[in-house]
Amino acid sequence: MNPQSENLVLELRRFKRISDLRRSSFYRDHKPELDLILRQPRIYNHPDARPILKSFLRVAQWNILYGTRLPDIIHALRTHPLLKYADVLLLNEVDDGTSRSGGVDVPGELSSALGFHAIYAAEY
Numbered sequence: 001m002n003p004q005s006e007n008l009v010l011e012l013r014r015f016k017r018i019s020d021l022r023r024s025s026f027y028r029d030h031k032p033e034l035d036l037i038l039r040q041p042r043i044y045n046h047p048d049a050r051p052i053l054k055s056f057l058r059v060a061q062w063n064i065l066y067g068t069r070l071p072d073i074i075h076a077l078r079t080h081p082l083l084k085y086a087d088v089l090l091l092n093e094v095d096d097g098t099s100r101s102g103g104v105d106v107p108g109e110l111s112s113a114l115g116f117h118a119i120y121a122a123e124y
Helices: 003-012 018-023 025-038 070-079 106-114
Strands: 042-044 059-066 088-094 118-120
Touching (some): 018 025, 070 106, 088 106, 106 118
Parallel strands (some): 059 088
Antiparallel strands (some): 042 118
16 A cells, blocks of 8 residues: 555544535545545456366355465465365455555555455455
8 A cells, every 4th residue: 555545544434424424525626536446346366366267167255354464374275175276266354455464465465475466455
């Protein structure tokens, strides 16, 4: 996350609900920047990602609870007898730069550690 985005995120902390934010002058003043953070997916292209062509597609879904135990998550995705063969991972509760996950760019770290492409989109 860049410094400008970090400042916007800090300002967002004063709003308890998205409806409060949308009614605010802060939202009107920063709508283009906020839309980039809140609505535009971020794509991580890993240079070593290679498709494995098979007659089927294995998809796994996992709520990783913000990525707070990222080393354990990476280990599981590398070694679990089924997860390690997933072609597509659908992960929810993935944080990017929040204090609860230690300020880590979780989708970027997962992409880098696993050699996968990734797409991250904020839920709210």
